[in-house]
Amino acid sequence: MLRTIGEVFEESVTNHPNKIALKKGDVVYSYQYLKDRVLALKQHLYKLGLKPGERFGVLGENSPEWAISYLGIVRAGLVVVPLDAMLSEAELIHILRESAAKGVLCSESHMYKIESIKGELKDLKWLINMKTIQELPSAKDERKIEINPESLAILIFTSGTTGLAKAVMLSHKNIISNLQAIEKAIPVYHTDSFVSIIPMHHTFEATCGFLYPLSQGVSIFYSPSLRPNDLIATFKEARITCLIAVPLLFEKFLAGLHKKIASASVPTKLIFTTVSGVTSIFKFLRKPLFSKIRKEMGLENLRLAVSGGAALSTKVAQGLEMLGIPILQGYGLTEAAPVISVNPLSRPKNNSVGKPLPGVEVRISEPDASGIGEIIVRGPNVMLGYYNNKEATDEVLKDGWLYTGDLGYIDNEGYIHITGRKKSLIVTPTGKNIIPEELEEKLLTSKWIKEVLVIPRIDPVTKKEEVCALVYPDYELLEEYSISHNINLEFSDIEKLIRDEIRRVNExxxxxxxxxxxxxxxxxxxxTTTQKIKRHMFIERSIKV
Structure with missing residues (x-):
């Protein structure tokens, strides 16, 4: 029975030893070779004199070597510290110092970052280039240590949208229980193939796009970059069947499809326009109608797409469904290892984040008259706590329940609906609650608005709190509009367009x-790395509507 993270691939090695486990470009690891390299790295870490429970970082772009680094560290009984490749030097110093990391396994392209700061880190003794993993001598799994499944396995520093950095402590049991629950909710098979897109340091990708597929004998492919042409080429090479991504990627993907359709033949445009407007009675027609477009994008074999890490808009979900792409929205937090809920394949409701995973309990704390309250979670996937931060731990872990800080409700069919964040709630002088995310979703239905934040703002004259929208228009669309209509849009014209959209929503x-x-x-x-806007950063002047 699977008990620790470093063993997730063992059954796949037994059942599919020669099958591709990991591939990037010309670099290929079969399941048997994956195990060989993990054991070689484990032995190398032992020889460095590292002791169980000590910390070791991983830094680099998505690659097979990143995966092997992570697995080798936890297989050796060490605690892995996944590092965001976009962090500044100051942030890296803070994380490596706070975690007392003994070393870092680093990709070639990021070695300079650690080289430049290692003099400021008294605990850091080892800097290992990931490319040397292939050169390590093979080793048998002779030196076995007893790893307690409830012991700390992963230390993840996360700031999210609040700007307050905390280190989440996850055990082997947290991750393994989440993998087992995901398998019951959304099974994948050894015939499936994944393409890894979300940065691997993120818990959503680590659990769902890395550890879970390896536990099921799936092949994982890595694109050389996130440029559209590279992604499409990798989709085609992998014959991708399962795609896990954040909403922004699905939004860009949908926008790309719309551009393809816009330049397509008149019959295709007519079909698209017609199907866009019909109801679910035509669902069975969608897949064959748009099969050519999906094939051009390398998605003709796609049977499952899962969105997580941030909220997926209803507009994007419906757009993907209309094109015959099966999209499921889920919900999770790093503190929950991370998956809490996902829409069932048999009956998805993508205006929700689905139903709780098997073994995970979800309740609504202190619901108001409409049933909205704070979402709280209990289960074996809930974190050990925040590292060296008892006060923060006690704020969110109460009597075994994780208080998520998310507001929402559970409908009469058991689906969870998220309405906003507790900390972003705007309370009026009369005590009424305004959920900014609700207003943002309404504004984002406008074709002219690409991104928006709704925040409270104190009027400098009246000293009263007002509801303010910070808007990033779709400048590309505005430019296309100005060219097609042979007009020159001034800033005042853009202001008027946005003002009109806000008035429409206000009505x-x-x-x-x-x-x-x-x-x-x-x-x-x-x-953030999952494309959530950093809400805490914005307090600026405004224009009167």
């Missing part, structure tokens, strides 16, 4: 929820 809102100010941004919002 259907009660007075206390209406947006009273807005500001137009010239740049996209800064985001």
């Amino acid at each position: 259907d809102l009660p007075a206390y929820k209406r947006i009273t100010k807005f500001e137009i941004r010239e740049e996209e919002f800064p985001k």
Whole structure:
């Protein structure tokens, strides 16, 4: 029976030793060779004198070597510290110092980052280039240590959208229980193939796009980059059947399909327009109608697409479904290893985040009159706590329940619906609650608005809190519009377009929820690695509506 993370591939090695486990370009690891390299790395770490429970970092782009580094570290009884390749030097120093990491396994392209800071890290003794993994001598799994499944396995530093960095402690049991629950909810098979897109340091990708497929004998392919041409080429090479990604990728993918259709023949355009407007009675027609377009994108074999890491808009979900792409939305937190819920394959409701995984309990704490309250979670996947931060741990772990900070409700069929974040809630002077995410979703139905944040803002004159929208328009669409209509759009014209969109949304809102100010941004919002906007960073002046 599977008990520790470092053993996730063992059954696949037994059943499919010569099958591709990991592939990037010309570099291929069969399941048997994967195990050989993991054991070789484990032995190498032993020889360095490292002791069970000590920390070791992993830094680099998605690759087979990143996967082997992670597995070798936990197989040796060490604690893996996945590092975001986009971190600044100061952030890397903070994480490596706080975790007291003894070393880092690093890809060639990121070696310089650790080289430049290692002098400031008294605990850091070892810097290993991932490319040397292939050169390590083979080793038998002779030196076995007893790893307690409840012991710390992964230390993940996460700031999310709040800007407050915490280190989440996950045990072997946390991850293994999540893998087993995912298998019951969304089974995958050894005949499936994945393409890894989300950065592997992120728990969503590590659990769902890396450890889970390896436990099922699946082949994982890595694209040389996230450029569209490279991704499509990798999709085709892999004959991809399962895709796990964040909403932004699905949005860009859908936008690319729309561009292809816009340049297609008149009959194809007519079919697209017709099918876009019909109801579910035509669902069976969608897959064959758009098979050519899916084939051009390398997705003709795709049987499952899962969105997570951030909220998937209803518009994008419906657009993908209309094109015959089966999309499922799920929900999770790093603190829950990470998956809490997912839509069932048999009956997805993508305006929700699905039903709780088997073995995971979800409740709504202190629901209001409409049933909305804080989502709380209990199960074997819930973290050990925050590293060296008892105060923060006690705030979210109470009587075995994880208080997620997310607001939502559970409908009468058991599907979870997320309405917003507790910390982003705007409370009016009369005590009424405004959920910013609700207003943002309404604004994002406008074709002119690409990104938006709704935040509270204090009026400098009245000193009253007002509802303000920070808007990043779709400048590409605006440019296309100006060219096609042979006009020159001034900034004031863009202001008017956005003002009109806000007024349209306001018409259907009660007075206390209406947006009273807005500001137009010239740049996209800064985001987390899963493309969530960093809400905490924005307090700026506004334009009166």
